[in-house]
């Protein structure tokens with residue numbers, strides 16, 4: 061029998077990090093004397109706030125209607141008002157500069173499909189290490205992903221042929237936040253080469269110093285006199301901010317000239333958000349009390365865990381997000397295997413979150429640890445990680 065026709069680009073997708081992790085750990089028996097602690101996945105575990113659940117259950121009648129892709133005007137206004145507050149924007153128009161999306165992941169992916177023109181030589185820039193969806197989005201859109209290793213200046217890259225550049229700030233896995241100077245450099249390159257910037261900011265509300273919220277791209281654009289947000293779209297989400305990853309709710313905001321065709325794309329793709337979820341999202345974006353409480357819980361974990369991680373390991377307090385990006389003295393895959401086998405702690409090898417570029421994989425000899433488990437488990441995991449490090 062002839063095999064079915066398939067989109068040949070599907071074959072270019074890379075194996076997802078968690079599948080590689082399963083393969084790596086096949087045959088490793090976790091130490092049964094110790095309780096298992098899983099810090100491998102960036103899934104928030106703090107409780108979803110009651111106000112979000114209540115708003116969702118009060119809006120179940122919404123299941124009876126087809127929602128519009130553009131979302132309810134009330135949701136768009138709640139999102140625009142939140143972004144104006146958060147980024148001190150003079151203006152962000154709910155009608156043209158904001159769209160609800162079903163979590164930032166689908167939006168990061170679908171945005172690339174709407175934006176990229178798959179001509180020969182089309183390139184999409186991804187940070188490195190990075191969130192693998194950027195690479196898959198680029199490949200399926202018909203572009204070649206190009207990687208910019210962490211720490212290298214933007215102008216070290218050849219930007220010719222680049223149509224889209226992903227930024228991730230705060231970064232997964234490094235937790236680094238792009239500075240105003242870095243945004244200025246990226247905007248200037250975008251002006252020169254015409255590429256679109258997709259700024260993934262789904263960790264923007266997770267940070268330890270209440271006085272220092274991470275700089276966002278919209279804020280940077282405003283400060284640099286680019287209030288029209290030309291060629292810039294920001295991706296945000298309730299998953300981490302409001303501990304609601306199962307709600308699949310986020311937004312995109314920025315250049316109206318890009319959001320209009322993107323809305324057209326989304327209409328065909330069929331990615332409207334249920335009215336029930338929209339109502340719950342309005343409640344979530346309108347409240348900051350639960351977000352501050354969420355930050356307090358993460359800050360307590362960093363305060364307890366960070367001092368425990370010492371030489372021969374190396375790590376630092378991230379600017380944002382809920383990860384520790386730890387440098388290991390041995391191969392990260394081997395470290396991960398021993399950590400599970402000897403200490404029943406699950407982490408993610410850093411090299412699985414990065415690509416070889418410029419002769420190096422910038423994730424090599426790192427592991428990513430997500431501080432999502434309860435505080436006592438995070439502390440115990442850090443102690444076990446240090447036991448392993450001490451035995452190397």
Ligand SMILES: Cc1ncc(COP(=O)(O)O)c(C=O)c1O
Nearest residue numbers: 102163164165191232262297299
């Ligand atoms: C960097 C990054 N971007 C986007 C997402 C997707 O989040 P969501 O689709 O839940 O908004 C994640 C999820 O872990 C992430 O780590």
